[in-house]
Amino acid sequence: MSYYNTIATINSVHKIYLVQHRESGKIYIKKILEVYNPRIYKYLIKHHITGIPRLYNIYEENRQLILIEEFISGLSLQEMIDSRALTRDLIIRFMGELCDILEKLHMLNPPIIHRDIKPSNIIITPYNHVVLIDFNAAKYLTDTDEHDTVLLGTKGYAAPEQYGFGGSTPQTDIYALGILLKELSFSLPIATSIFDAIIRKCTKMNPSDRMKTVQELKTEIEKLQTRSTKKPQHTTVFATWQNLLPPGFRTKTPWKMLTAFIIYICIFWSCLTLEVKDATVFHLWLERITALFMMLSIVFCCFNYRNIHQLIPLCANRHRLIRYSGVLVLNFAITFLLFFVMFLLESIF
Template sequence: MGIIDGLLNKIRPKGTPAESSDDYYEYCPHCYATLSLQKGYDPSLKYWVCKGCGEMLINPDIESDIVWICDECGAVMNEQEGFSEETPEWKCTECGFVNKIDPSEIYLTEDEFQAEARSPYRGLSDEDILELSLYQEQEYIGGKENVILVKHRETGELFIKKLLTIYNKSIYAYLMDHPISNMPRVIKMYESSNCLVVIEEYIKGKTVEAILESGLISEKKAVHITGEVCRILDDLHNLSTPIIHRDVKPSNIIIDDNENVYLLDMNVAKWFDPDKADDTRYMGTQYYAAPEQVGYGLSASSAKSDIYAVGMLLNVMITGKFPKEEKAAGAVWNVIERCISLDAENRYTAKELIAELKKLKDRKSAEEAYR
């Protein structure tokens, strides 16, 4: 909460009256920007955030060299009437949040303060942090700093640790207690002040995105993968309160070493509410997200929104492109076209799509046998 920072780097010595400010320039000790030229700056100010580097600076003419920041809104509490460092806690006059004035929470620099403020583990109990320390970080997955391969220090087992800032905690809690077949099991979760930390099962394999980097996927295999994804979605969509995945795409589907298909990433998933006419937040990935999912439909996102994404996925696996660029050829296009209908009511359910895909597979097998 409290920050001790560098003093203003001034030509005038401490104690020189502010009225003589026309005779000198002041510089930020961090980035050496000229403070005197920054809009709104005045040498009589007690505190100033440098517009060059964003660092909090303390005027050397004030008695305290500690800035006390509100943990809720970031206001400088030193400037609030009646504030004292001697009080054990202070109610911020800007936002009403009660802050503890704890000398153990003093940071030597703004960088230290910001690092702690952004820490994914901020606010966790000592017990939770001790549990998390058992998971030793190995590497980032897909270059994402919030998706990390970890190794349990005692068992040697591999897991995935995710640091989520967008999530529905109740969905992860449900999946931890009620695992869905062919989705990574949620092992543990911890909610900090900044994010949800999720430990989940590690699935070894290749994403469809990675497979596509090596070349297109045959229609037969693409239809099979799509059917397996639909089986997972059918389970999610037929819960007593359906879960809508909202982010079906190549990077969220993984094929393990035994050719089993898994659906990943539930961070933008939502519970289906039939009474809602629109989504509170528009979420999803461009081109895979259905019109209603991004605010252009006549209703909120639903199970049919996931089917739209599945149709896009099937076309991309076969052609490497979205339908507006290139349509899959033959009977499979008729199935894709219905999946991506602008009217959600015209799309298949997951169960209906499974049946249509089976017909395509049977027809393909019959054609191959005839040849």
């Protein structure tokens, strides 16, 4: 562990750090765990599973486990929920990939139950792939486990059996997936009930009443994708127009819409009444329209309109400072392009 230098603290409460290897210069994540199952991590360090950060080193000392794992660049699913950057198609895709990861864990002998599936434990890479992290609460499924005597997991996502009403099984993770799907559904700009039946099936109180496997859950979700492609044309066109609404109007929250309306009025008024000395009518309006597009581009970039952040990978970084830097780079690039077009038109006319 002395080969790694700490370069940043990601979460001081949970003891998560960004570290750099002294010789190779590569960046890793270092975690210090006080609650863990050593057998889980010993298995994962020897058997890498796609969709889970690769483990490079583990060290147990004084009832703590220190681990070095792969650094995954991206946003947490919680951050995507907060920024309302999700679409129905993205939800279907992310849930499908998450089911694939959990299927690999549940198919092991004995199966590994994650037991702490929640948005903050799911990273979305810049290429929109899912990575499941944090196996602190994970356990093996054994026939001798009849009850979970200690609650490990997160309130709101933990299944009833995690409160001591039974033993954790694959249905425990399926329950959390149902709660996750419910939260993802609620984050959509346009309310939908398309996931309701699946959510109810996943979150039944009795584990035996839930879906039997994550593969069954994935199949049901993929059916929704097929069904959505068969919707009438007028419905699709209406949904498309809803998605084109500018920032401030997508959530249909009254106070946000009022604030956005006032801001847009101010932007239009200030730009379209701009005065330029010794300018012809053409050049005056060219300057005004360029200023208008610049102001609107800043608003659209900052609020990720039409997922514009995907143009710059830095905008999808999990670290806030790097993500903000990516947004600044994107704003600068668009501003430069607008200035270039303006000067080009001025030189021609």
